[in-house]
Amino acid sequence: MKSTSKYLREDLLKLSPYKPAKEPCQIKLNSNESPYDLPEDLKMRIWERVKKESFNCYYDPSCDEVRQALAGYLGIEPDKIFVGSGADEIIYDIVLAFAGPGREVIIPVPAFPSYETFSIISGARVINIPLLLEKYATGWKWSLDVLKIKKYFKKDTPQVMFICYPNNPTGDYFEEEDIIELIDGFNGIVAIDEAYYEFGGRTFINRLSDYPNLVIIRTFSKVFSLAGLRIGYAVANEALIEEFYKVKPPYNVSLFSQIAAVEVLKNMDWVEKVRRKIISARENLKTKLEGIPGITVYPSSANFFLCRFEISRDYVYQKLLEKGILTKKPEGEGVENTLRFSVGTPKQNEVLIRSLKEILKGS
Numbered sequence: 001m002k003s004t005s006k007y008l009r010e011d012l013l014k015l016s017p018y019k020p021a022k023e024p025c026q027i028k029l030n031s032n033e034s035p036y037d038l039p040e041d042l043k044m045r046i047w048e049r050v051k052k053e054s055f056n057c058y059y060d061p062s063c064d065e066v067r068q069a070l071a072g073y074l075g076i077e078p079d080k081i082f083v084g085s086g087a088d089e090i091i092y093d094i095v096l097a098f099a100g101p102g103r104e105v106i107i108p109v110p111a112f113p114s115y116e117t118f119s120i121i122s123g124a125r126v127i128n129i130p131l132l133l134e135k136y137a138t139g140w141k142w143s144l145d146v147l148k149i150k151k152y153f154k155k156d157t158p159q160v161m162f163i164c165y166p167n168n169p170t171g172d173y174f175e176e177e178d179i180i181e182l183i184d185g186f187n188g189i190v191a192i193d194e195a196y197y198e199f200g201g202r203t204f205i206n207r208l209s210d211y212p213n214l215v216i217i218r219t220f221s222k223v224f225s226l227a228g229l230r231i232g233y234a235v236a237n238e239a240l241i242e243e244f245y246k247v248k249p250p251y252n253v254s255l256f257s258q259i260a261a262v263e264v265l266k267n268m269d270w271v272e273k274v275r276r277k278i279i280s281a282r283e284n285l286k287t288k289l290e291g292i293p294g295i296t297v298y299p300s301s302a303n304f305f306l307c308r309f310e311i312s313r314d315y316v317y318q319k320l321l322e323k324g325i326l327t328k329k330p331e332g333e334g335v336e337n338t339l340r341f342s343v344g345t346p347k348q349n350e351v352l353i354r355s356l357k358e359i360l361k362g363s
């Protein structure tokens with residue numbers, strides 16, 4: 001044990017540091033990023049604006065211009081939007097404001113790891129509830145164990161619940177009625193993470209008027225292709241949005257990120273092209289993956305696929321890496337022997353398919 005461990009909070013001793021893979025690769029499919037960088041002229045427009053700003057001064061702490069632009073994109077009032085340094089910061093703010101010591105956070109798992117990690121850091125107790133997985137005539141389906149989740153609902157102390165929609169790492173939506181049933185019976189904040197909204201099109205934003213305790217999480221890291229600039233947002237009713245300002249770091253979003261987000265939102269034609277290209281590549285990739293024996297492909301409404309292998313996933317992961325393709329090994333109950341990989345460009349997807357065929361044939 002390192003000598004400084006005795007200074008660490010006891011409840012954090014078991015936490016392992018989050019260190020995303022940094023293996024060198026030609027095709028990076030491990031983080032669900034967009035495979036398309038911003039076009040050069042759009043980058044130049046961002047830079048032309050950025051360079052006129054005073055780097056020595058703090059920039060807008062409430063991201064007014066971004067919220068105004070998002071209001072147009074979402075068709076909602078700017079006061080119902082809060083902007084953070086990535087959706088990750090939004091998740092942090094939620095658990096800091098609404099979880100913490102003595103509180104509980106309910107997470108249907110497998111899910112995005114930040115929900116659990118940040119909840120623990122906030123001092124809250126985490127309740128992980130496994131998803132159900134069943135095969136129907138239409139294919140595999142992951143669903144919420146509504147009965148089991150509701151058994152953990154408390155009437156006396158407020159709780160927090162995260163629902164990822166569509167779910168990372170499993171890839172698809174849960175039933176809308178199941179989520180509504182959960183929200184209806186819940187005493188606390190329900191956070192619906194719609195990081196992949198643009199690839200599937202379903203949202204709970206239009207339910208905000210029914211539920212004062214609902215918050216929607218979105219990001220610029222996926223279809224908007226700005227993962228490197230760290231910018232995300234929350235949508236909720238004004239009163240709930242006000243609470244975010246109590247826990248946020250004062251100047252949470254850099255001037256560069258704010259300006260980039262605004263300029264990308266002015267170029268929705270480009271975003272729409274990226275969106276269509278990724279969706280069409282996803283459908284193509286799905287058909288090809290399903291044609292490879294030894295792989296179970298789960299349905300996806302996002303920009304990635306979760307696949308289960310008959311042979312060892314560590315072997316497939318390593319062999320793909322040797323061919324220059326970096327994928328992700330999801331952790332937790334239910335995702336044993338699976339890999340998750342993002343939808344790349346059509347060319348990258350071809351290399352992936354060719355590589356998988358070789359690896360599975362040679363095993």
Ligand SMILES: *Cc1c(COP(=O)(O)O)cnc(C)c1O
Nearest residue numbers: 086087088112168195219221232
């Ligand atoms: C990628 C992702 C995010 C986005 O995180 P950022 O911090 O905005 O990059 C949020 N939630 C889920 C489920 C994700 O997969």
